[in-house]
């Protein structure tokens with residue numbers, strides 16, 4: 001079965017589960033049961049892939065918790081599932097301690113850049129991490145379930161070095177299955193008119209604990225979590241590239257563009273070489289399907305040092321710039337075609353866009369689909385091509 005068929009089959013399975021639990025009513029028990037069953041099914045599928053594929057052996061085990069020092073996001077439906085669990089399963093004393101951990105975590109991490117968060121990570125573990133174990137393990141969020149590593153040592157080294165760019169090989173099956181599971185939960189919630197946007201775990205739990213009957217109010221369509229500060233402010237969601245790679249990219253290169261209707265061509269100029277080095281960096285926007293298409297992405301950065309990071313920063317800036325030019329205000333799809341190997345080595349690692357293989361083509365190529373999340377990213381340094389003097393001289 002190719003990836004597209006597998007994706008369709010899985011989505012259908014997840015949707016069948018939600019239909020079974022949510023018809024005729026979109027109820028509290030129904031959504032809890034649906035999310036739990038989706039989690040169980042996803043776990044079973046991922047386990048069976050890991051069990052049968054000798055090359056897909058992850059090193060995650062109980063008590064290993066370096067990944068629990070990351071700040072995670074979860075959907076409101078998952079947050080309310082966790083809330084129900086702690087509401088009935090945590091003692092008053094447990095809940096009081098949890099509130100303390102939430103306040104401590106929010107104080108240290110909220111509104112901070114990734115770089116600053118990494119510096120305080122040892123003092124800001126996940127609010128549910130206790131003695132190296134997850135205290136809500138049976139209802140832990142989908143994103144936590146998706147984390148895997150082929151090397152426990154790589155996780156340990158990344159944690160100890162504090163390097164947010166450390167590369168950790170993860171299981172693509174796990175990423176794929178849990179991503180679809182989470183997207184199904186979001187889609188079903190959107191369909192029923194309730195808040196579905198992911199938000200940070202401490203903030204979500206703070207809200208749930210501070211308010212009366214949040215589950216019922218969420219089911220009634222109240223946008224409860226919107227009362228909290230906007231989740232996607234620039235400081236809060238600055239990515240690794242915004243923090244580190246984009247400034248470093250802009251020290252060495254500049255980008256300019258030319259728009260022709262729904263197409264934008266970008267030009268990449270090397271300050272060191274004092275010449276344009278790119279060919280055919282083209283993005284187009286299909287307003288009907290609300291999708292960005294990366295027709296060509298070949299920035300010719302492969303001869304540069306840390307060329308993958310430079311390419312990633314370049315793509316990140318181009319996509320965010322195109323989104324602002326075309327006035328994309330909602331999450332949209334991004335489509336591109338590439339070679340399978342380049343997908344594995346490059347696109348699958350770009351966390352900002354959730355790239356997945358959408359369709360495996362014959363031979364070595366594949367179609368890739370990602371998601372553009374609306375972010376307030378600064379792209380004003382990308383200017384029309386004719387306004388750059390050095391471009392005119394080339």
Ligand code: SF4
Pocket residue numbers: 059060061064065066067068147148149151152155156
């Ligand atoms: S992802 Fe890494 S840190 Fe987390 S359990 Fe697996 S090996 Fe341990």
Ligand code: SF4
Pocket residue numbers: 067068069072126127128129130133134135136137140141144
């Ligand atoms: S919820 Fe549990 S698994 Fe997820 S980060 Fe927190 S402690 Fe780790």
